[in-house]
Amino acid sequence: MGRTDAERLLGAAEALYYTRGIRAVGIDEVRTAAGVSLKRLYQLYPSKEHLVAAYLDARDVQWRGRLADYVARHGGSPRDRMLAVFDWLGLWFAEPDFRGCAFINAFGELGDSAPLVLAAVRRHKDLFRAYLLDLARDLDVPDPAGIGEHLLLLAEGAMTAAAVLPEPRAAQQAGRAAAALLDAAAAERPLRGVEAAVRRRGA
Amino acid sequence: MGRTDAERLLGAAEALYYTRGIRAVGIDEVRTAAGVSLKRLYQLYPSKEHLVAAYLDARDVQWRGRLADYVARHGGSPRDRMLAVFDWLGLWFAEPDFRGCAFINAFGELGDSAPLVLAAVRRHKDLFRAYLLDLARDLDVPDPAGIGEHLLLLAEGAMTAAAVLPEPRAAQQAGRAAAALLDAAAAERPLRGVEAAVRRRGA
């Protein structure tokens, strides 16, 4: 596990909070799993909310790092890099302890009753959005930002669908939908204005 | 409010559990808000989990009813009916006490630790999916089921994005993405097999 007290605490917090929920896990259980005294815990994180926010921030860094690594390793063209995001989601969904998006779960559980947690959730989603918008910027399509937002919605939808439903088809479906959106946007590129509109209305 | 004890209980449960979370609200608070004795509550719902599952089932019926009503009133062509789903999502997101999808929230909070609740969540998502697949069946596209699944992911993604992020653009974005997917699928319709594949790869 981690080296410092804080690292061991965040590791234990991640394992426990993610798999069982935040309210369901007491501070003492995290402290025991991490092998850190209660006093030390409270001087690192003055309340449970601080600990939870720190756990989410750590998970955010790790999660986006794993995603970016995979995309950098497997992506070729901008289009391939974008689609690699959904391939990685599929790998993530298939992990045995997958239980949905930790940030959505935390929000659903705590809502706005824990401002630090809410802020961490928003930070994560903003950073994920920014990453997708970055990938979209390299695409050869009009309105890359719009495409980025659309793929963000697909990715979020895939996460919740994969969490709730037992079958892991969600990532494949989302990948197919993403490819269709990319192709549609790319097909629009050479056409201009009226032509594209006519085509869209066509048949 | 409702008439019978069960109706008043479910009404109070909905207001409290949805806005504050399930673990955060005690049975006594629901009982007080509904004006029902504890004994009566326990003879209607022998445990909190039963009450929560019943609240989710009631919300499922109400939520899908509101959606289907809106679509039936505002939808014209099959395409319009499909897009009306996203218009309605936008209206829902704009409601002042909107706090995301109650079912995703319940799952994120309780996971598989409450089997009755998990079953209710899955029921709801299956029924929503079935509704979208029904709408998709009327579309004049190849593979309506695939389109239905894709729009399901967009809708789920819009719900979580709208819940977490303060700006209510999610429904519009999802609607635009849905329209793009529908148009792309419709444009594929007259083409067949190889032709469509070539076109998709084009440029």
Added chain:
DNA sequence: CGGGGGCGAGAACGCTCGTTCTCGCTCGGT
């Protein structure tokens, strides 16, 4: 009118939680 079954009100129980407090011990500086 008499009695008893069912109900509402709320106390009680056993448990868990987040946070604070107590108490020795250890260890580093002079």
Added chain:
DNA sequence: ACCGAGCGAGAACGAGCGTTCTCGCCCCCG
């Protein structure tokens, strides 16, 4: 060798939870 600051272990505290139990009242059937 001393002393005191800081630490770990864990008790303590106050609150809240889900669930059960008690008791006294009402109301309906005979």
